[in-house]
Amino acid sequence: MGKTIAEKILSKKSGQDVYANDLVVAKVDFRMGQDGTSPLAIRSFEEMGGERVAEPESCAFVIDHSAPSPLEGVSALHKLMRDFARKNKMILYDVGEGVCHQLLPEKGHVGPGSLVIGADSHTCTYGALNAFATGVGSTDLAAAMISGKMWFKVPETVKFVCHGRLPFGVYSKDLILYLIGQVGADGATYMSAEFTGEAISALSVEARFTISNMAVEMGAKVGLMEADEKVWEWVRRHSSGKFEGVKPDPDACYARILEYDVSGLEPQVAKPHRVDNVAPVSEVAGTPIHQAVLGTCTNGRLEDLRIAASILRGRKVHPDVRLIVAPASRQVFLDAMDEGIIQELVRAGAAVVTPGCGPCVGTHNGIPSDGENVISTANRNFKGRMANNKAFIYLASPATVAASAITGVITDPREYLPREGL
Amino acid sequence: MELRGRAHKFGDDVNTDYIISGKYKFKTLDMKELAKHVMEDLDPDFAKKVQPGDFVVAGRNFGCGSSREQAPLALLNAGVSAVLASSFARIFYRNAINTGLPVVECDTSEIESGDELIVDLEKGLIRNITRNKEIAIKPLPPFMLKILRDGGLVAHFRKYGTFNLG
Numbered sequence: 001m002g003k004t005i006a007e008k009i010l011s012k013k014s015g016q017d018v019y020a021n022d023l024v025v026a027k028v029d030f031r032m033g034q035d036g037t038s039p040l041a042i043r044s045f046e047e048m049g050g051e052r053v054a055e056p057e058s059c060a061f062v063i064d065h066s067a068p069s070p071l072e073g074v075s076a077l078h079k080l081m082r083d084f085a086r087k088n089k090m091i092l093y094d095v096g097e098g099v100c101h102q103l104l105p106e107k108g109h110v111g112p113g114s115l116v117i118g119a120d121s122h123t124c125t126y127g128a129l130n131a132f133a134t135g136v137g138s139t140d141l142a143a144a145m146i147s148g149k150m151w152f153k154v155p156e157t158v159k160f161v162c163h164g165r166l167p168f169g170v171y172s173k174d175l176i177l178y179l180i181g182q183v184g185a186d187g188a189t190y191m192s193a194e195f196t197g198e199a200i201s202a203l204s205v206e207a208r209f210t211i212s213n214m215a216v217e218m219g220a221k222v223g224l225m226e227a228d229e230k231v232w233e234w235v236r237r238h239s240s241g242k243f244e245g246v247k248p249d250p251d252a253c254y255a256r257i258l259e260y261d262v263s264g265l266e267p268q269v270a271k272p273h274r275v276d277n278v279a280p281v282s283e284v285a286g287t288p289i290h291q292a293v294l295g296t297c298t299n300g301r302l303e304d305l306r307i308a309a310s311i312l313r314g315r316k317v318h319p320d321v322r323l324i325v326a327p328a329s330r331q332v333f334l335d336a337m338d339e340g341i342i343q344e345l346v347r348a349g350a351a352v353v354t355p356g357c358g359p360c361v362g363t364h365n366g367i368p369s370d371g372e373n374v375i376s377t378a379n380r381n382f383k384g385r386m387a388n389n390k391a392f393i394y395l396a397s398p399a400t401v402a403a404s405a406i407t408g409v410i411t412d413p414r415e416y417l418p419r420e421g422l
Numbered sequence: 423m424e425l426r427g428r429a430h431k432f433g434d435d436v437n438t439d440y441i442i443s444g445k446y447k448f449k450t451l452d453m454k455e456l457a458k459h460v461m462e463d464l465d466p467d468f469a470k471k472v473q474p475g476d477f478v479v480a481g482r483n484f485g486c487g488s489s490r491e492q493a494p495l496a497l498l499n500a501g502v503s504a505v506l507a508s509s510f511a512r513i514f515y516r517n518a519i520n521t522g523l524p525v526v527e528c529d530t531s532e533i534e535s536g537d538e539l540i541v542d543l544e545k546g547l548i549r550n551i552t553r554n555k556e557i558a559i560k561p562l563p564p565f566m567l568k569i570l571r572d573g574g575l576v577a578h579f580r581k582y583g584t585f586n587l588g
Contacts, residue, residue, distance in 0.1 A: 048579035137517035
C-alpha cells in the first residue's frame with residue numbers, strides 16, 4: 001500500500017514499515033526549546049537523571065518569547081537556559097536573533113525529510129520545507145535531549161488541494177485562515193495536513209511557511225508540503241545539510257481529501273476570540289482598531305514587511321493607532337534595512353521592536369488596554385492571549401494589517417496596494 | 423485505582439491560554455503560584471472552588487493552543503485529579519500523560535458541575551453518583567498507558583533511562 005508523506009518519514013526514521021495509527025519510537029534530527037518551555041525541560045532533564053544532551057549540535061534553545069527580558073523572574077529563566085546550553089554545548093539563540101520558527105529554517109537546521117520536534121506548538125512551520133515537524137511539551141523535549149528520540153503515533157492525513165491562484169491582494173495568510181474557518185479548530189486534530197495544488201505551488205517559500213505555521217490551529221500534528229524546486233533553491237541558500245525530499249505515493253491512503261478553488265477568495269479575518277471564527281474582511285471592515293501588529297512566526301518575514309511597506313510608503317499610521325513591527329529575525333531585520341523597508345515603516349509611524357515574538361503572546365512589546373481592538377499578523381486570538389482579557393484580537397494578513405493601520409479601522413488592503421508591484 | 427471528586431464543567435475548545443494565561447507562565451517555574459491562576463479567564467473563582475481530587479469536565483478539543491506543559495501542571499497543582507473531555511488536543515494530551523495527569527476521553531454531555539463522580543481507570547468506567555449513570559472510557563493508546571502507569575515520563579526515564587514502550 002502506498003504511503004503519505006507522514007508515513008514515509010516516520011517509517012524511515014523509525015526503521016520500520018509503518019502506517020497511520022501505528023506507534024513508533026524514532027530518531028529525531030533536530031530538537032528545539034524556547035524561553036517559555038526550556039526552563040521546565042531543564043527541570044525535567046535533571047529530574048530524569050540526565051547527565052548529558054545527546055548530539056547537542058542538533059539541539060537549540062531560543063530566547064524569543066520575552067526577549068529582551070521584561071522582568072526579573074524572566075531573566076532568571078533566561079540565565080538558566082544560557083547556562084544549560086553552554087554547559088551542554090548546545091546551540092543557543094539569544095535576545096535579538098529572532099523567533100525560533102524563523103531561525104531553525106534560516107540557519108539551515110531543518111529541511112526536506114527531517115524529523116523535528118520543538119517545545120512550541122508552531123513547530124509545524126517547517127512542514128513547508130517538507131519536514132515532519134511537530135510541537136511537543138517540555139518533558140518530551142527533555143526525553144529527546146537525553147535519548148535523541150521521541151515516540152509518535154503515525155497520524156492519518158487530510159489532504160487540502162487548492163486549485164486556482166490567489167487573486168490580487170489575497171495572500172497565503174488569507175488562504176490558511178479560510179481553510180481553518182472551513183474545517184474548524186479541531187478539524188484536523190491528530191492528523192497530518194498535506195497542502196497541495198497549483199495555488200500552493202504558486203506561493204513563495206516564505207508564503208508557504210505562513211500556511212504550515214497555522215496547521216496546528218486546525219488541530220493538526222504537522223502541516224506538510226512537497227519539496228519542489230522553490231523549496232530546494234531556498235534550502236540550498238540557507239543550509240549545507242543533506243536532505244531527502246519525500247513525496248506521497250499516488251496510492252497513499254487519505255482520511256479525507258478536501259478540494260477548494262481559491263481564485264475567488266477575499267482577504268480574510270479571524271474575529272475574536274477564536275482562530276476558526278473566520279470571515280471575509282468585508283464583514284468586519286470599518287471596525288476601529290487601536291493597535292496593529294506586523295510580525296511573529298506567522299508573518300514577520302522579509303516578504304511580509306515588504307508588502308506592508310508597499311502600502312505604508314508615503315502614508316502615515318493613523319494617529320489613534322500604534323503599529324508595532326517585529327522582524328522575525330536579525331537577518332530579516334538587516335535585509336529589510338538594506339531594502340529601505342524598515343526606514344519606510346518607521347517614517348510612516350511604526351514602532352520597531354526586537355526581532356522575536358513581540359506582543360503576540362502577552363509578555364511585552366504592546367499589551368493592549370481594556371476594550372481595545374488589535375489587528376495582528378499573529379496566529380492566535382484567544383481571549384487574554386496578549387495579556388489583557390478585556391481586549392479583542394483580529395488576525396489578518398500583513399497587507400490587511402498595514403491598510404488598517406493607516407485608516408484606523410479594519411480595511412480591505414486591495415484599495416491600498418500598488419498595482420504595479422512592490 | 424478509583425478517583426473520586428466533584429465535576430467542574432466547561433465547554434468546548436478550552437485552550438491552554440485559558441487554562442493558564444501566558445502572562446503568568448513565562449514569569450515563574452513555581453507551579454503552586456501558577457495554580458492560583460488556573461482557568462482564571464474562564465472562571466475567576468475556579469482556583470478557590472476546586473477541592474483536591476475534583477475533576478475538570480469539558481466538551482471537545484480540550485487543551486487546544488500552546489504546547490506549554492504549565493497547563494496540566496497548573497491543573498495538577500490546583501488539586502485536579504483528572505480531566506474528562508469528549509476530545510483532547512494532541513499536545514495537551516501528551517503533556518498531561520507525561521506529567522501524570524490522567525486524561526479521560528468519554529461522552530461528557532450528561533455530566534454537570536457539582537456531580538459527584540468515581541473514575542475507575544483500570545475498569546475503564548465512570549460512575550456519576552449524582553445522576554446514577556455509568557459512562558464508558560475510551561482506552562488510552564498502549565504507549566501512553568505505560569507512561570501513565572509508570573507515573574509520568576520523568577518516572578519512566580528514571581526507571582529505564584530511555585523510552586521503554588514495547
